[in-house]
Structure formats: structure tokens, C-alpha cells
Amino acid sequence: xxxxxxxxxxxxxxxxxxxxxxxxxxxxxxxxxxxxxxxxxxxxxxxxxxxxxxxxxxxxxxxxxxxxxxxxxxxxxxxxxxxxxxxxxxxxxxxxxxxxxxxxxxxxxxxxxxxx
Amino acid sequence: xxxxxxxxxxxxxxxxxxxxxxxxxxxxxxxxxxxxxxxxxxxxxxxxxxxxxxxxxxxxxxxxxxxxxxxxxxxxxxxxxxxxxxxxxxxxxxxxxxxxxxxxxxxxxxxxxxx
Numbered sequence: 001x002x003x004x005x006x007x008x009x010x011x012x013x014x015x016x017x018x019x020x021x022x023x024x025x026x027x028x029x030x031x032x033x034x035x036x037x038x039x040x041x042x043x044x045x046x047x048x049x050x051x052x053x054x055x056x057x058x059x060x061x062x063x064x065x066x067x068x069x070x071x072x073x074x075x076x077x078x079x080x081x082x083x084x085x086x087x088x089x090x091x092x093x094x095x096x097x098x099x100x101x102x103x104x105x106x107x108x109x110x111x112x113x114x115x116x
Numbered sequence: 117x118x119x120x121x122x123x124x125x126x127x128x129x130x131x132x133x134x135x136x137x138x139x140x141x142x143x144x145x146x147x148x149x150x151x152x153x154x155x156x157x158x159x160x161x162x163x164x165x166x167x168x169x170x171x172x173x174x175x176x177x178x179x180x181x182x183x184x185x186x187x188x189x190x191x192x193x194x195x196x197x198x199x200x201x202x203x204x205x206x207x208x209x210x211x212x213x214x215x216x217x218x219x220x221x222x223x224x225x226x227x228x229x230x231x
Contacts, residue, residue: 004159033218042120042205042221043160056218091160093219104150104162105219 002026004108006092012114013082020078021111025094032075033105034067035091036060043091049075050097082115089113118143120222122206128228129196137191137225139180139206147208149173149182149189150219154203163191163204196229203227 005024013019025032031050035043046065047057051072061067064082069075079086089112093105123138141149148167152160164173169184178193189206206222 035221040223042207042223045218045220048218093160104165105160106162107152107160109159 006108010112018080023092024074029094029096031095033093037089087115122222126226132195135193135196139189147210150207152205198229
């Protein structure tokens with residue numbers, strides 16, 4: 001168990017560019033979550049998957065955001081036409097329903113996005 | 117909707133002082149409650165949890181009791197150490213089947229413990 005891995009750790013991009021982040025969850029975990037965290041705030045829920053199915057999307061997630069988990073393993077989060085307001089830490093977490101409905105979320109260290 | 121409110125920080129304490137970080141929640145039904153901690157430069161990690169009313173979660177000397185009557189889950193530690201300096205997040209989870217299951221976090225409380 002190597003934990004949840006996120007890449008890249010940091011991304012600096014210019015406004016209007018597209019960016020893609022990757023998350024590799026703990027291997028036996030069937031649920032995967034994306035959160036966004038800005039300075040001084042708690043993580044805000046964006047979306048989550050059970051296996052390859054995207055079960056819920058926050059209304060925070062505009063049409064410029066898309067997430068996929070094509071084979072039920074790793075996931076990608078893409079932001080198109082980035083805006084300065086997209087600058088934040090993007091967190092990925094995973095959990096397993098096999099250990100019960102209250103199994104904890106395991107978080108990665110996040111990808112910090114800066115839009116200039 | 118569901119939400120979590122925490123006491124504002126930052127909180128600064130001397131080593132061996134008593135810690136309380138207040139947390140209250142708003143939710144329908146019976147959520148499960150968590151405290152997560154984020155040490156400097158690290159990802160969030162689960163500190164403790166409680167899944168039903170009157171449960172007490174505990175870990176690393178920290179405790180929190182699920183109080184349904186006051187919708188609270190206050191975090192306490194009898195004697196803090198410098199290594200406890202971190203940001204603490206109260207959170208709730210309200211699973212209903214498989215189509216609605218997300219963890220909602222409070223804004224976090226930053227704790228600094230000075231020697």
C-alpha cells in the first residue's frame with residue numbers, strides 16, 4: 001500500500017490553457033473523490049466515482065471541469081480554459097466500501113495549481 | 117443542506133495545555149463524524165471518527181464525543197505537544213445507499229503549540 005498518489009505536485013499555467021491532473025488511488029479502493037482546497041478553507045467536494053461510474057458532481061464543477069476514471073483505477077481531472085479563480089490545491093482521496101459504509105477517506109498530497 | 121462549523125483560529129497554546137476545538141454540524145438523519153488533521157507539508161489524514169450518537173472517537177490522546185442533542189463533536193486533548201501543531205478539520209459523512217456519499221469538511225482550525 002503506497003497510499004494515494006497525485007501528479008504533478010505543482011502546476012503553473014497561463015490563463016486560458018488546459019491542465020490535466022492524475023490521481024492513483026490505493027489499489028483495492030473502489031471509491032475515488034476529488035476535492036478543491038483554497039487557502040484557509042476546508043476541502044470542497046467536487047465529484048466522486050465508484051469504480052468507473054461518476055456518481056455525483058458538485059454544482060461547483062463548471063462545464064470547464066471534467067473528471068474520468070475509465071477503468072475504475074486511476075482518475076484524471078481536466079480543467080479547460082483555466083481562470084485565475086481556479087488556482088487552488090486539488091485533492092484526491094480514495095476509500096473502500098468493502099470495509100463498511102464509514103470507511104475513512106485516504107488523501108493524497110494534492111496538486112497545487114497556479115493560474116497566472 | 118449538510119454543513120459543518122468550527123471555531124475560528126488560529127489557536128496558540130503552550131505545551132501541555134488543554135485543547136478544545138469546537139465543532140457543530142447541521143445534517144438530516146444520522147451522519148458519521150470525523151476529525152481530520154493536516155500537518156505542515158502533508159496530506160489530510162484521519163485522526164478519529166464516531167459513527168453514532170454518544171460514540172467517543174479517540175486517537176493519539178485526542179478525543180471527541182458525538183453529541184446528537186447539541187449536534188456537536190468537539191475535539192479535546194488533555195496535554196498538547198509541539199508536534200500537534202497542525203490544521204484540524206471537522207467533517208461529516210452521510211451515506212445513503214451508493215448514490216450519495218461525500219464527506220463535508222469544516223473550514224479548519226489552525227493550532228500552534230509553543231514550547
